[in-house]
Amino acid sequence: MDPKTYKFDTLSLHAGYMPSKNAGSRQVPIYQTTSYMFDDVDHAAALFNLERGGHIYSRISNPTVQVLEERVAALEGGTAALATASGMSAIFLTIMTLCNAGDHVVVSSQLYGGTVNLFRLTLPKFGINATFVKPRDTEGFKNAIQENTKCIYGELVGNPGNELMNLPEISKMAHDAGIPVVIDSTYQTPYLFKPLENGADFVVHSLTKWMAGHGSSMAGILVEGGKFDFLKTDKFPTMTEPYEGYHGLSFAEEFGPVAFTMKARAEGMRDMGPCLSPQNAWNVLQGIETLSVRMEKHCSNALKMVEYLSNHESVAWVSHASLKDNPDYELAKKLLPKGTGSMIAFGIKGGKEAGAAFIDNVKLASHLANVGDTRTLVIHPASATHSQMDEATLKLANMSHDMIRLSVGIEDIEDIINDFEDGFRAAKKPKLVANK
Amino acid sequence: MKFKVNNKEVFASTGGRPFDEKKPLIVFIHGSGLSHITWVLQTRYFAFHGYSVLAIDLPGHGYSEGPAIESIEEQGKWIADVIDSVKIKEASLVGHSQGCLIALECASQFPDKIKSIGLMGGAGAIPMNPELLDLAEKGDPKAVDLMMDWAHGPAGHFGGHPVPGLHHINLGGSIVINGSVKNALGVDFRACDNYKNGFEAAKKIKCPAINILGDRDRMCPIEEGKKLADNIENSEVAIIENCGHMILLEEAGQSLELLKKFIRKNHPAE
Ligand SMILES: Cc1ncc(COP(=O)(O)O)c(C=O)c1O
Numbered sequence: 001m002d003p004k005t006y007k008f009d010t011l012s013l014h015a016g017y018m019p020s021k022n023a024g025s026r027q028v029p030i031y032q033t034t035s036y037m038f039d040d041v042d043h044a045a046a047l048f049n050l051e052r053g054g055h056i057y058s059r060i061s062n063p064t065v066q067v068l069e070e071r072v073a074a075l076e077g078g079t080a081a082l083a084t085a086s087g088m089s090a091i092f093l094t095i096m097t098l099c100n101a102g103d104h105v106v107v108s109s110q111l112y113g114g115t116v117n118l119f120r121l122t123l124p125k126f127g128i129n130a131t132f133v134k135p136r137d138t139e140g141f142k143n144a145i146q147e148n149t150k151c152i153y154g155e156l157v158g159n160p161g162n163e164l165m166n167l168p169e170i171s172k173m174a175h176d177a178g179i180p181v182v183i184d185s186t187y188q189t190p191y192l193f194k195p196l197e198n199g200a201d202f203v204v205h206s207l208t209k210w211m212a213g214h215g216s217s218m219a220g221i222l223v224e225g226g227k228f229d230f231l232k233t234d235k236f237p238t239m240t241e242p243y244e245g246y247h248g249l250s251f252a253e254e255f256g257p258v259a260f261t262m263k264a265r266a267e268g269m270r271d272m273g274p275c276l277s278p279q280n281a282w283n284v285l286q287g288i289e290t291l292s293v294r295m296e297k298h299c300s301n302a303l304k305m306v307e308y309l310s311n312h313e314s315v316a317w318v319s320h321a322s323l324k325d326n327p328d329y330e331l332a333k334k335l336l337p338k339g340t341g342s343m344i345a346f347g348i349k350g351g352k353e354a355g356a357a358f359i360d361n362v363k364l365a366s367h368l369a370n371v372g373d374t375r376t377l378v379i380h381p382a383s384a385t386h387s388q389m390d391e392a393t394l395k396l397a398n399m400s401h402d403m404i405r406l407s408v409g410i411e412d413i414e415d416i417i418n419d420f421e422d423g424f425r426a427a428k429k430p431k432l433v434a435n436k
Numbered sequence: 437m438k439f440k441v442n443n444k445e446v447f448a449s450t451g452g453r454p455f456d457e458k459k460p461l462i463v464f465i466h467g468s469g470l471s472h473i474t475w476v477l478q479t480r481y482f483a484f485h486g487y488s489v490l491a492i493d494l495p496g497h498g499y500s501e502g503p504a505i506e507s508i509e510e511q512g513k514w515i516a517d518v519i520d521s522v523k524i525k526e527a528s529l530v531g532h533s534q535g536c537l538i539a540l541e542c543a544s545q546f547p548d549k550i551k552s553i554g555l556m557g558g559a560g561a562i563p564m565n566p567e568l569l570d571l572a573e574k575g576d577p578k579a580v581d582l583m584m585d586w587a588h589g590p591a592g593h594f595g596g597h598p599v600p601g602l603h604h605i606n607l608g609g610s611i612v613i614n615g616s617v618k619n620a621l622g623v624d625f626r627a628c629d630n631y632k633n634g635f636e637a638a639k640k641i642k643c644p645a646i647n648i649l650g651d652r653d654r655m656c657p658i659e660e661g662k663k664l665a666d667n668i669e670n671s672e673v674a675i676i677e678n679c680g681h682m683i684l685l686e687e688a689g690q691s692l693e694l695l696k697k698f699i700r701k702n703h704p705a706e
Pocket of ligand 1: 086087088089112114115155159184186187205206207208218219220370371
């Protein structure tokens with residue numbers, strides 16, 4: 001006897017939506033509206049006071065966005081989700097819901113550059129400070145926890161160095177200290193990895209990337225795991241004590257496994273307002289429908305690229321956790337059995353100059369500041385995405401000037417390789433090849 | 437709020453308002469392995485509209501001290517003890533699933549204490565599937581997955597939670613998993629399976645009752661719900677379309693409207 005609840009591929013297409021409640025429309029309708037009619041005065045008051053569910057105003061919630069939220073919650077195995085205008089706003093909202101001025105977070109040093117800046121420069125303006133720990137330094141995460149630490153934050157596979165953090169171990173340490181773990185799972189998507197099943201308490205995504213796939217829309221999301229019990233510690237008074245904003249509501253008491261999302265929405269979306277447009281929610285839903293098939297192709301193409309690059313005379317080094325000599329090989333095999341993702345970092349012989357020539361001479365691979373498009377993307381992080389970091393921060397993130405970051409697309413692999421051949425040829429004699 | 441019942445600590449949600457013993461009391465009783473969280477879309481409304489609310493965590497569930505009580509008869513008696521503990525003479529009871537059996541027992545054992553009973557997915561007996569019962573008693577989390585599958589109608593399986601962003605099945609499952617599969621769900625399922633007094637208890641009930649049923653409920657099919665109501669002298673039945681067994685969440689709005697009308701008529705607030 002087994003439960004007949006729908007499985008991953010089915011949920012990617014159907015979760016969060018019932019045509020019968022939407023005029024029979026097979027496709028999810030785009031509710032392009034700011035606000036929603038109340039039945040009467042009593043209904044309006046009850047909605048505002050969280051006595052009943054429903055929509056009030058699209059900054060707080062919207063029916064199209066709700067489909068996306070339930071779909072991602074379903075795919076991640078979460079109790080609830082809250083979609084935002086971008087991945088960055090999901091991260092900001094998560095930290096602002098967990099932390100107050102005077103609080104502290106322990107953060108992996110290998111993160112998306114924007115997230116590093118958020119923790120290093122912006123959050124300190126609100127009195128929230130971070131200690132950075134290298135992703136492979138499992139004990140280091142524990143040692144960095146202070147009295148006022150409110151969470152551990154990281155990306156399972158670091159950006160752009162591709163180093164893994166041992167999430168199950170680090171989560172145990174966090175839970176022993178009475179704090180939750182937040183994982184940015186943008187690079188994995190729930191197809192490759194479910195952080196909530198591996199110890200994380202909250203997941204954030206930039207849906208802008210693989211989840212959407214098409215590279216057409218900005219979106220982010222925060223997903224709650226439902227296991228972290230705020231009432232078991234006194235570290236989170238804004239979750240557990242009466243909140244003035246809703247007539248003395250204690251989010252943790254009333255909402256239990258969805259308390260965090262309820263607070264992030266009721267307070268965060270109300271006061272900060274980074275809401276996702278229904279059109280962009282719909283665009284992302286189109287991408288999620290094909291998540292499994294796309295991820296499978298991303299991963300198989302990535303493996304072929306790893307093999308090609310590893311054997312190439314112009315390549316100094318390749319970093320991808322699928323490589324046997326990678327220090328994370330065993331951990332990756334355990335945590336990421338379906339594949340280690342389509343992000344590859346490699347060093348080009350000839351350093352910075354060769355890197356620039358390579359990037360300027362590939363034609364199929366797009367040179368831009370994004371990852372996780374269905375198209376192959378390349379960038380030279382030291383001069384672009386991570387250029388706002390100083391030498392010391394670059395070093396902590398294990399980044400070198402010869403590094404090229406590659407996001408492998410789902411084109412025909414032969415075409416990608418032919419394109420790279422052109423790039424490498426130019427990189428060998430950078431001065432003889434005219435710039436595009 | 438935390439208080440003592442028979443010298444053991446009990447947690448109950450008061451619906452987001454301080455408990456007020458001068459207002460009419462409604463006690464909400466959750467289903468097997470669950471907790472007060474399931475009632476959030478009913479309790480807050482009543483608490484802000486003239487009632488005192490106690491959505492209790494049964495012993496050994498949620499934040500109430502254990503162990504779980506092993507029979508429905510004793511659980512019914514325990515609800516009467518809760519009402520005594522807060523020094524109130526009479527209350528209305530609202531139950532879901534196993535909570536309905538408990539409400540029946542309490543109302544039949546203590547007719548003077550109970551003003552009215554609201555049932556959601558109420559049957560006269562809840563015989564358990566032996567395999568499910570066995571899994572729960574062993575503490576196997578698969579019992580929770582099976583329970584969530586059967587308990588939810590289309591909205592649970594596809595989506596459309598009344599509260600934007602919430603996921604029916606994962607939320608329900610996490611309430612059970614955060615408790616104890618073996619010591620709460622297992623004990624509850626055994627208590628349900630053992631309980632044979634439902635229809636006898638129903639016949640003794642004189643207070644008004646409503647049984648709110650979902651037409652897609654696989655745990656309490658509507659015929660069973662109607663059969664129970666037929667055995668209660670002063671009872672009515674309401675059927676919600678396209679709804680499974682988690683009526684209080686799947687169709688929170690409709691079930692609240694039905695409950696509002698019923699309780700305001702039979703146990704009015706000032
Ligand atoms: C891992 C990761 N997290 C977060 C973000 C930020 O997301 P967004 O660009 O949608 O704000 C990015 C963007 O590149 C990213 O790669």
